[in-house]
Amino acid sequence: MAAPEVTFSELVNRPVDTVKKLHGARALQVRRRDGEDLVLSTASRAAEEAEVTSATTKLFVAMMQKDDRVRTLATEVLPTVFPWVRFLPKPDVQAFVVELMDVLEAAESLGNPAPVAHVIAMWKNTAGVYADPEVLAVLKKRGDDLGEVAAPDSTTA
Incomplete structure (x- = not known):
């Protein structure tokens, strides 16, 4: 299943709401216009992987x-x-x-x-x-x- 997507602007402007989207998701794909996309995950999930x-x-x-x-x-x-x-x-x-x-x-x-x-x-x-x-x-x-x-x-x- 693909990770939910958010924009970098959304992460910067509404960080708490954006991070809440991680609940129930493995990661969030953070789309950027000026560079490579990012993946936002929890530290525990990254350690498990x-x-x-x-x-x-x-x-x-x-x-x-x-x-x-x-x-x-x-x-x-x-x-x-x-x-x-x-x-x-x-x-x-x-x-x-x-x-x-x-x-x-x-x-x-x-x-x-x-x-x-x-x-x-x-x-x-x-x-x-x-x-x-x-x-x-x-x-x-x-x-x-x-x-x-x-x-x-x-x-x-």
Whole structure:
């Protein structure tokens, strides 16, 4: 279910009434005209979500490390979770699973999901290259290596 929406102006001008809208809702989406939208939630809700995410990640990583069958199953169901992996060669799908597990574990230990989102985005971009025959052909084309690229001159920026 989508979070109820409020405007940033509503939050600023009527903060008590706006926060009351959290009652019975998981969060409020705060729409902004001049920047990225915000999500307003209670601290207890955020702590619960972090705990669930942490426990799920730890459980999944432990299962992957414990049993080859779990790794095989994860590789088989990956297209259900990330349909774009169908464009990746099979060895790359397996590499994605391994990297995803490694980064999930490391990111969980930091309490920071950003590295996981980055890994997923990079593999999705790679799948996008494989999905486009023209782009793939250009990138596979052998050519002369033009050598090291010089750093930009900071005085011209």
